[in-house]
Amino acid sequence: MVIERILQKEVEEYFYDIPVTAIIGARQVGKTTLAKSILSKLGENKTLKIIRLDLEKKSDRKLISNTEDFLNYNKEALIMIDEIQLMPEVFSEIRSFVDENPRSKFLILGSSSPEISQKESESLAGRIFYFELSPFLWCEIKELKTIEKYRLIGGMPGSFLAKNTSTSFIWLKNYIRTFLERDIRNFGFNVSPAILRRLWVMLAHINGQVLNYSQLANSMGVSHTSIKNYIDILENTYMLRIIQPYHFNIKKRLIKSPKIYFRDTGVLHALLNIETFNELYAHPIYGSSWEVTVIENIIAKYKGWDYFFYRTAKGIEIDLVLTKNNKRIAIEIKTSSTPKLTKGFWQAIEDLKPTETYVIANVKMSYPLEKGVLVFSLEAFLEKEI
Numbered sequence: 001m002v003i004e005r006i007l008q009k010e011v012e013e014y015f016y017d018i019p020v021t022a023i024i025g026a027r028q029v030g031k032t033t034l035a036k037s038i039l040s041k042l043g044e045n046k047t048l049k050i051i052r053l054d055l056e057k058k059s060d061r062k063l064i065s066n067t068e069d070f071l072n073y074n075k076e077a078l079i080m081i082d083e084i085q086l087m088p089e090v091f092s093e094i095r096s097f098v099d100e101n102p103r104s105k106f107l108i109l110g111s112s113s114p115e116i117s118q119k120e121s122e123s124l125a126g127r128i129f130y131f132e133l134s135p136f137l138w139c140e141i142k143e144l145k146t147i148e149k150y151r152l153i154g155g156m157p158g159s160f161l162a163k164n165t166s167t168s169f170i171w172l173k174n175y176i177r178t179f180l181e182r183d184i185r186n187f188g189f190n191v192s193p194a195i196l197r198r199l200w201v202m203l204a205h206i207n208g209q210v211l212n213y214s215q216l217a218n219s220m221g222v223s224h225t226s227i228k229n230y231i232d233i234l235e236n237t238y239m240l241r242i243i244q245p246y247h248f249n250i251k252k253r254l255i256k257s258p259k260i261y262f263r264d265t266g267v268l269h270a271l272l273n274i275e276t277f278n279e280l281y282a283h284p285i286y287g288s289s290w291e292v293t294v295i296e297n298i299i300a301k302y303k304g305w306d307y308f309f310y311r312t313a314k315g316i317e318i319d320l321v322l323t324k325n326n327k328r329i330a331i332e333i334k335t336s337s338t339p340k341l342t343k344g345f346w347q348a349i350e351d352l353k354p355t356e357t358y359v360i361a362n363v364k365m366s367y368p369l370e371k372g373v374l375v376f377s378l379e380a381f382l383e384k385e386i
Contacts (some may be wrong), residue, residue, distance in 0.1 A: 001161055003140055005034050006300075011131050012038060018129050019098040020106045025133035026238035026263065027183055028175060030157045031109045032082055034133060039080060039107070049077040055086040067093035071104075080107040085187060095123040112187040112237050132238075134300045135264045136160050138293070139382055147362075147378070151293050152277050154266020165275065172270035176200075179239075189233050195220070199230050203240065203260060204271040208288030210257045210311070211242075231260070238263055241295070246308035246321045246352075259309050265292050290335045294360050294378055295320060298331070301382050305329075310352060316344040318352065322386070329386060330354035334361040339375060349373070356386065 007023075015021055015038070023031045032054075039050055051074055053060045064070050064081075067090055071079070075097075084090060098104050135155030138147070145160070153159045153168040158175065162168040180193040180200075199220060211231075217224045234240040243259045262268040268289060274280050280289065298320065299307055305324045311317035320331040330352055332345055339361040349357055349371070357373045358381060366376045376384075 002033070002037070003136065003144075003157075005030065005037075005133065006137060006140060007131055007133055008034060008037060012041070014129055015042075016105070018127060019102065019104055020094060020108060020124055020128040022108045022110060022128055022130045023133055024110050024130060024238075026135070026156075027111045027179060028156060028158055029133050029135055029238070031111070031133050033157070035080055035082070035107055035109055039078070042078065049074070050080070051077045052080045052082070054082040056083050061087060064090065068097070071097045075101055075104060078105045078107065080109070082109045083111060084108045085110045085112045092123045095127065098127050111183070134296060135266075137300055138297050138378060139301075142379065147293075148277050151265055151290060152269060152274075152280060154264040154269070155296075156264055156266055159266045168266065169270055169275050172266050176267065176270060179237075183237070184233065187233075187237060191230060191233065195222070196230055196233070199227070200234065200239075201271050203231070203234070204262065204268050205285070206260065207262050207268055207285050208259065208291050211260050212257065239267065241299075243295075243307060243309050243320075246310045246323075248352075261288075261295060262292050263296060265289050268292065287335050291319060291333045294331075294333045297378060297382060298322075298360075302386060305386075310348055312348075312351075316347045316351070318345070318348045321352065321354070327356075327386075328352060328354045330357045332357075332359045334359055337362045337364075339363075341369070341373075346371075 011021060011023065023035060025031055039052070042048060042050065053064055055061050064087070071093065081090065094106060098106070136157065137155065138150060141150065141155070141160065149165075153165060154172070156172070156175065158171045159168040162171055180197050184191060184193065184196065199216070202216065202219065213224050213227050217227045220227065231240065231242075235242055239262070241261045241263050243261060245256060245258065268285070269275070269280060272283065272285065274283055280286055302322060305322040308321045308323070309317065309319060310321050310330075318330045319333045322329040322331065330349060332341065339359050341359065359369070359373060359375045360378055360381055361375055363375055363377050366374060366380050368374055
């Protein structure tokens with residue numbers, strides 16, 4: 001089954017505005033399938049020559065090993081390069097080539113952001129547009145599964161499209177193992193799979209909480225710096241999202257450490273051996289797992305907005321704060337179908353003075369609360385223009 005990705009229209013809209021288009025995201029998130037769909041449309045123009053390279057293939061790496069000659073020989077073609085981070089030296093060659101051939105066109109795919117961003121800053125600045133592909137979003141698959149099933153197995157295509165939940169979790173377990181034992185090494189990171197797995201499981205237990213690097217370092221028996229490096233690896237390979245605290249000019253003692261979230265609930269649950277919704281419902285991460293679903297979908301939908309969380313040293317907090325220009329939107333996330341708001345929530349609203357305030361909860365119908373606060377389902381909120 002091929003599921004239409006929301007990102008495709010955005011990529012196609014800007015495809016010819018700049019020489020290099022990059023689609024980035026986690027391994028197995030669907031980048032290659034999306035790229036082939038885009039190229040299939042472009043290929044309807046019979047005069048356009050399209051070359052596809054997959055740098056996981058030894059034969060394709062050999063084919064492009066003499067990059068300058070290869071590009072010059074195929075200067076009239078649209079060239080797609082998959083898993084480009086495996087040959088980072090190609091970036092500088094592409095830069096030279098597009099400078100000499102401004103009408104050339106590349107579509108590159110990558111699964112590890114350090115190589116992409118570092119090489120771009122060195123060589124492709126002003127010549128590349130980035131588009132980040134998330135796991136399946138709720139608006140892409142809401143006709144196929146219930147929100148509970150989507151929450152449980154996540155949005156990674158291999159998990160989501162499996163024939164049943166048991167097969168989903170077999171796929172997720174193997175995905176985690178392959179990521180740790182092969183992908184991390186291929187990305188150029190030198191870290192023990194066993195150590196990274198242990199930390200990853202620890203992070204699963206504190207999903208949605210404020211990061212305490214020193215506490216994690218003590219638990220792992222490694223240095224604070226090592227923990228920071230390991231978390232950076234997981235963030236830069238799209239496994240984790242780090243959300244920074246929101247600071248503005250008020251006389252409050254605010255939390256300065258970031259919060260940590262997983263990017264996909266299926267991976268989160270597989271690391272914790274949660275295979276049924278009943279097991280999830282009884283687990284301490286039930287609430288923070290729902291936060292992952294809500295936060296990832298909102299960030300993917302409202303790309304032009306900066307995102308933060310708000311929390312004071314006294315524990316007064318708001319789960320998500322979106323900011324853009326002079327607009328500030330506060331979002332509280334609740335798992336209940338009858339959400340109850342604490343004094344801390346109302347104090348946070350008094351502190352922030354947002355232009356709009358929402359509670360995202362498992363409700364069937366949107367409705368207003370007091371003081372302008374609106375309760376929405378995730379689906380209803382994602383249909384809004386904010």
